[in-house]
Amino acid sequence: MPRSSRRRTPPTHPAAEEIDLLDVLHALSDPTRMTIVRTLRAEPERACGTFPVDVAPSTLSHHFKVLRESGLIQQREEANRRLTALRGAELEQRFPGLLDTVLAAYDRTAGAGA
Amino acid sequence: MPRSSRRRTPPTHPAAEEIDLLDVLHALSDPTRMTIVRTLRAEPERACGTFPVDVAPSTLSHHFKVLRESGLIQQREEANRRLTALRGAELEQRFPGLLDTVLAAYDRTAGAGA
DNA sequence: ACGCAACTTCGATGACTGTCGAACAACGGA
């Protein structure tokens, strides 16, 4: 297989109707990913490197993949950046109130801290 | 160590204020445990063996332990049974609306099936 | 053209998870 098969593939996302609740819950149960989602809540779109998490770039990339495949986030390429956004509207349509409730619950316990 | 150390220990539960959202989300992200919680929703208290899940007793015991340690359920001993109940009120107090929203989301996709 | 910046992919590693079967403990009834 040619070396070019190693090319960076454009991100793929599940359709809104395919989003699985159990996958979403699992994605949210990791602290790093929860931080990413919370950050995205405040700011609509961010580049990968701009999240306040302290892990190696390769680890971060892994977490984005999990979030993407669960349907929580969306990524589009722009230049050599990858811009990440919450799939807020689709999530709301499929699981009304879920994201709000979960994030409110997190805020309530993790406190306003961070 | 004496054989009696192998005695069955009474179930312990985290205090309401100690319930961790990430632990709860993780606990709910498994299909077997989600089924247990959903079943408990309909019926207030059940014995371990009466849940509509198809796993070995030892596996079921493991799932109860995860649910108990996450704070989702409560178990009390009665004779040689262990009765399981949702910690609905405490959960509601700590994470308002969470359980309702999550279970509604599950019902919506998994359908009325089961 | 060269190098830097931004991410991704690969491979490895140690930790955790879901699963089971076997053995054990506790209780109630025959």
Next chain:
DNA sequence: TCCGTTGTTCGACAGTCATCGAAGTTGCGT
């Protein structure tokens, strides 16, 4: 007292997970 029911604990095992470093790709600036 012996037995069946109920459920737990232990040990094992295969699969998944979070993490990292190294290497690779892409695109922008210089």
